[in-house]
């Protein structure tokens with residue numbers, strides 16, 4: 001299969017599973033846009049020459065979301081997780097760079113081709129005449145996909161109360177061109193107080209909780225780089241790297257994200273969501289793809305997905 005057919009096939013498969021919901025993303029359909037800023041650590045500036053990692057505060061747009069492509073799916077429903085966090089760093093010269101992360105450490109599969117097989121299996125296992133055999137066969141060959149499907153993904157107490165993982169590794173380059181490979185993680189700076197809403201199936205609370213919490217005070221998250229060990233596969237985001245024990249990978253704090261406000265006006269919120277098109281392939285000098293095939297594929301996929309969901313202008 002050529003690349004354009006693969007990308008269109010992936011989008012068709014996602015629309016087949018979730019249906020078409022006018023103007024909304026085919027996955028992560030329900031979300032909320034917030035604004036804030038990012039301040040890089042001195043370690044980040046030593047690691048990369050990227051403009052937003054030099055230390056001066058950089059304006060930030062964030063979108064928190066639920067996995068499902070069905071916008072009416074509630075926060076407590078099983079298809080709501082993993083939750084997503086997309087970040088856009090707005091640079092002085094009008095450019096931007098993005099990180100698109102989710103709350104599961106890993107991905108079901110390593111390549112877009114495998115992901116198509118996974119989605120096709122899921123589609124065949126549902127619908128009017130369900131046939132579970134293709135999915136069963138796929139999961140038998142891809143145990144990490146099985147683990148992903150079976151992992152409980154409960155709703156968090158707050159979008160701000162859990163970790164998010166970049167999954168696909170990147171290469172950071174310093175001023176002299178020296179490279180470090182790693183994966184992003186975004187995590188709460190401190191444990192949050194008890195939730196104000198219950199995370200029960202059928203309940204919808206995450207968007208309101210975020211607005212209420214930020215109405216009281218800004219929230220802070222850490223951006224961390226989990227560094228690759230010399231023999232780590234940089235092209236397989238389905239495999240989580242150890243975080244504890246003797247094989248724990250070194251970690252470097254890249255900076256602090258301060259989340260300040262949400263778009264309170266419902267119409268503006270909807271318009272912002274539609275206009276935004278985050279893209280994990282939107283990189284700038286000082287940050288490169290690591291060789292993971294998913295980054296290039298996601299770059300083209302998200303571009304095509306945004307074109308499909310946006311209204312055609314006459």
Ligand code: HEM
Nearest residue numbers: 025028063084085086100101102112115166167278305306
């Ligand atoms: C081949 C693999 C993947 C495919 C086919 C895929 C597909 C998509 C598509 C079509 C969208 C909607 C884009 C838009 O309309 O703007 C999307 C959004 C998203 N994806 Fe993926 N994705 C893949 C891998 C991943 C991975 C590895 C992660 C987590 C690290 C991830 C997290 C997200 C998030 C958080 C969003 C919502 C972004 C936003 O708020 O705009 N995806 N994905």
